């Protein structure tokens with residue numbers, strides 16, 4: 001028996017559960033089948049027709065189970081979305097109900113602040129709290145200096161340093177992913193996400209680069225993408241988290257709060273921060289209060305978000321409305337539901 005609370009279940013969710021259903025947390029979605037963690041262990045469930053109408057359940061979602069049928073997705077508290085590559089620009093939910101997002105970057109090279117900022121923007125946009133985790137601390141000569149450099153840039157975000165090799169700092173990350181809390185990792189390939197996942201789990205739950213190369217060509221098994229950690233937290237490790245785009249500019253403003261605040265003080269509301277008189281951004285750059293590279297990165301992300309917004313649009317919203325309607329319909333059609 002697993003306590004539902006250790007899967008992240010909270011009492012107020014009970015009111016959202018259709019009568020006669022048991023709750024389950026989605027640990028994997030493949031070819032239309034769901035791997036679900038429940039109070040009685042893991043089970044394979046089929047999505048009911050109501051779930052097929054919308055964008056479908058994602059890893060981390062709570063579903064209402066009637067036997068081995070998932071009849072509804074419970075409302076999401078947070079959602080990590082990604083814009084699909086290719087022609088359509090529908091936002092796809094990659095992971096749901098995350099409390100924290102670990103933005104993973106490696107030490108031992110030059111700090112890639114722009115890259116961290118980019119992931120922070122995506123993380124803030126999800127509604128979950130980002131935390132920066134700097135891996136490979138064993139390869140860095142001056143960890144405190146590296147941490148404070150990143151902390152200065154990542155406004156309002158905790159910055160932790162860890163080593164999967166020595167185990168240093170792992171407990172501090174486990175504390176972020178405390179009992180009943182759910183976190184996911186984002187970050188580019190090779191920074192040590194799989195190694196971090198294994199160090200947190202205390203066992204090999206993710207294939208690191210070495211293991212993957214050994215098994216080249218072999219079919220990987222259908223592993224869970226939601227892992228219960230020894231301390232009681234849950235870690236999401238799904239491939240979808242590894243290719244991220246931006247969806248909106250909420251997250252950008254949170255990441256670049258300093259730049260956004262300066263821009264709000266420009267004389268003209270539509271200031272392009274180039275040659276306009278009374279431009280607070282230009283003034284801050286010229287007297288050294290704002291790093292021009294940080295400003296350029298902000299502009300670039302904003303342009304990208306605008307472009308995606310224009311594409312993402314009606315289609316994504318229509319899909320979400322369909323999902324909500326399907327959910328409402330499913331709830332209405334439950335016999336014996338509480339009124």
Ligand SMILES: Nc1nc2c(ncn2[C@@H]2O[C@H](COP(=O)(O)OP(=O)(O)OP(=O)(O)O)[C@@H](O)[C@H]2O)c(=O)[nH]1
Pocket residue numbers: 135136137138139162163164165166188189190191192193194195196207208209210242
């Ligand atoms: N020295 C040192 N090496 C590490 C540490 N963590 C990971 N590595 C190494 O870094 C390389 C990449 O690690 P992975 O965990 O596979 O990286 P990843 O982020 O999961 O990569 P993708 O799966 O491609 O996204 C491997 O060779 C690891 O052994 C660490 O804390 N210290």
Ligand SMILES: [Zn+2]
Pocket residue numbers: 263266267271272273274276278279280281282
């Ligand atoms: Zn300006």
